[in-house]
Amino acid sequence: xxxxxxxxxxxxxxxxxxxxxxxxxxxxxxxxxxxxxxxxxxxxxxxxxxxxxxxxxxxxxxxxxxxxxxxxxxxxxxxxxxxxxxxxxxxxxxxxxxxxxxxxxxxxxxxxxxxxxxxxxxxxxxxxxxxxxxxxxxxxxxxxxxxxxxxxxxxxxxxxxxxxxxxxxxxxxxxxxxxxxxxxxxxxxxxxxxxxxxxxxxxxxxxxxxxxxxxxxxxxxxxxxxxxxxxxxxxxxxxxxxxxxxxxxxxxxxxxxxxxxxxxxxxxxxxxxxxxxxxxxxxxxxxxxxxxxxxxxxxxxxxxxxxxxxxxxxxxxxxxxxxxxxxxxxxxxxxxxxxxxxxxxxxxxxxxxxxxxxxxxxxxxxxxxxxxxxxxxxxxxxxxxxxxxxxxxxxxxxxxxxxxxxxxxxxxxxxxxxxxxxxxxxxxxxxxxxxxxxxxxxxxxxxxxxxxxxxxxxxxxxxxxxxxxxxxxxxxxxxxxxxx
RNA sequence: GGUGAAGUGGCCGAGUGGCUAGGCAGAGGUCUGCAAAACCUCGUACAGCGGUUCGAAUCCGCUCUUCACCUCCA
Numbered sequence: 113x114x115x116x117x118x119x120x121x122x123x124x125x126x127x128x129x130x131x132x133x134x135x136x137x138x139x140x141x142x143x144x145x146x147x148x149x150x151x152x153x154x155x156x157x158x159x160x161x162x163x164x165x166x167x168x169x170x171x172x173x174x175x176x177x178x179x180x181x182x183x184x185x186x187x188x189x190x191x192x193x194x195x196x197x198x199x200x201x202x203x204x205x206x207x208x209x210x211x212x213x214x215x216x217x218x219x220x221x222x223x224x225x226x227x228x229x230x231x232x233x234x235x236x237x238x239x240x241x242x243x244x245x246x247x248x249x250x251x252x253x254x255x256x257x258x259x260x261x262x263x264x265x266x267x268x269x270x271x272x273x274x275x276x277x278x279x280x281x282x283x284x285x286x287x288x289x290x291x292x293x294x295x296x297x298x299x300x301x302x303x304x305x306x307x308x309x310x311x312x313x314x315x316x317x318x319x320x321x322x323x324x325x326x327x328x329x330x331x332x333x334x335x336x337x338x339x340x341x342x343x344x345x346x347x348x349x350x351x352x353x354x355x356x357x358x359x360x361x362x363x364x365x366x367x368x369x370x371x372x373x374x375x376x377x378x379x380x381x382x383x384x385x386x387x388x389x390x391x392x393x394x395x396x397x398x399x400x401x402x403x404x405x406x407x408x409x410x411x412x413x414x415x416x417x418x419x420x421x422x423x424x425x426x427x428x429x430x431x432x433x434x435x436x437x438x439x440x441x442x443x444x445x446x447x448x449x450x451x452x453x454x455x456x457x458x459x460x461x462x463x464x465x466x467x468x469x470x471x472x473x474x475x476x477x478x479x480x481x482x483x484x485x486x487x488x489x490x491x492x493x494x495x496x497x498x499x500x501x502x503x504x505x506x507x508x509x510x511x512x513x514x515x516x517x518x519x520x521x522x523x524x525x526x527x528x529x530x531x532x533x534x535x536x537x538x539x540x541x542x543x544x545x546x547x548x549x550x551x552x553x554x555x556x557x558x559x560x561x562x563x564x565x566x567x568x569x570x571x572x573x574x575x576x577x578x579x580x581x582x583x584x585x586x587x588x589x590x591x592x593x594x595x596x
Numbered sequence: 597g598g599u600g601a602a603g604u605g606g607c608c609g610a611g612u613g614g615c616u617a618g619g620c621a622g623a624g625g626u627c628u629g630c631a632a633a634a635c636c637u638c639g640u641a642c643a644g645c646g647g648u649u650c651g652a653a654u655c656c657g658c659u660c661u662u663c664a665c666c667u668c669c670a
Contacts, residue, residue, distance in 0.1 A: 125600095145670070158670035187668060198668070226601080286598070331668080355668035358599080360669095384601085390662070393668055418633070421619070422609060427663075437620035444619090447618050447633075474610095480618050482610050486618035496634050500627090565629060572631080583632050590633095 117172060120425060120478045121378040124278055124515040127478055132348050133378060138174045139343040142167060143335060143352035146183040147217035151224045152400035153430060154386045154393045167523050168475050179342050180233035184214035184240050185318055187331040195393045210318050224403045229525040229586035235342050239334040246329045246337045249371060250308045254570040258402040263301040264311030264325045270304040273366045274563050279380060280358035293577040306363050308333055332363035334532050350377040354384055376516055385426040388562050390429065401430060410435055416444045418528045420481040436557045448492045449516050450533045452501060458503020464511045467491045471519050481524065553589055
């Protein structure tokens, strides 16, 4: 029952069997953040989703080369030709310089991603670190007749590239302009032409020398230049947010394919948005939920779990109530895993092969994490049932642990480690707590033996008030600290 | 105006021609001194109107509603 990996390709708008260009190796490029503010839930959805994509492909035995850029050149706050550099603006607001802004928010980004269990990309190139590569790409486009210079600016000539707009379906440039909101620029040949290189106006801080004078790269250029540098002229997968299909990804395709004459990307993947009350969460709107604030209330892994309970191509509506519902389910999963690890040996068995097949099929079907999670819950239910009835035999118990380690842990990343679940806290204060708890539970045990339930319940209630939950199970009394 | 999505039970959220999604919440039960946990049972959902079909939430058409993109945005 082996299925193969199918990926929904935004370019063909169908699911296609994934076959890497070079057998055994998958090249993946995902648009990274522009670092001028703390990451929000929308970033989390995107990078958690692609994290699972990469983890699953590695699980399948592919060697994945994963590149994710850091955009540290602030593109403009308005349209391509107006407004202020975003990073420069933030630097002005924070009374510092652009480089410090970029570095500070880059660190902040990785801090948040680490807490979400997002594995770091193999290469995380910055736009400012690849200015020569970008200039070279512009020169190549001028040489091949796909770009032209005009007063220190260099534009891509959309008419010189057949198929511009094929990703977004925006192929009729005339119709596009009719209702468009971007004012025409006199120095462009065609209103749809986009900037490859921009002349630095007075006061612009982030600028570099180029054959066309002092300036800075256009907003689509870095991804093409860095993707080609590290992954080759044709890559397997390019991922990003849906809002980047047009113009960003269409422009990337145009400038890359015009330069190389080769297909740029074989599978385009676009993840959907996080919404709040049905409206997109975005930096420019003021409705975004900062991850650091969210982590004050919720375990980062709960957020990860919440994200993966919906499909990456579906919008995900944010609400505290929805995350709380996820939290309860998440805790149930952790509890069951812990119970499995501590369970005594019995004689029960489970049909592990069926659970293997189901979850593999789900993940092979365009990374269907919600279905994968539902399979894990079916498994959890069967597992708890078996443990209720006296436990699993040694082999099944081992396979059950492997199952959760592999799918909930290694692939989906929604399971806490054994150490975290079993060891609790370490150190002097934890040992003291253990000793004190042992005394209290001994007193409670004596009270219960004497049928003095008033006393035993009082001990339990008072502990619960302080965040320590005591449960009487078949295996004996257990206690755990609950997060408030 | 153009380009693309989507409307599923109290809530979140999969599926997509016949066969249980799953989670949360709720009801009943088993277990327990009681709780908690776990397990068992239950809820007759697929925006509306037509059509295709032996059979449609799933395909087609129309209508209504929502969202994204067309300006930076994961």
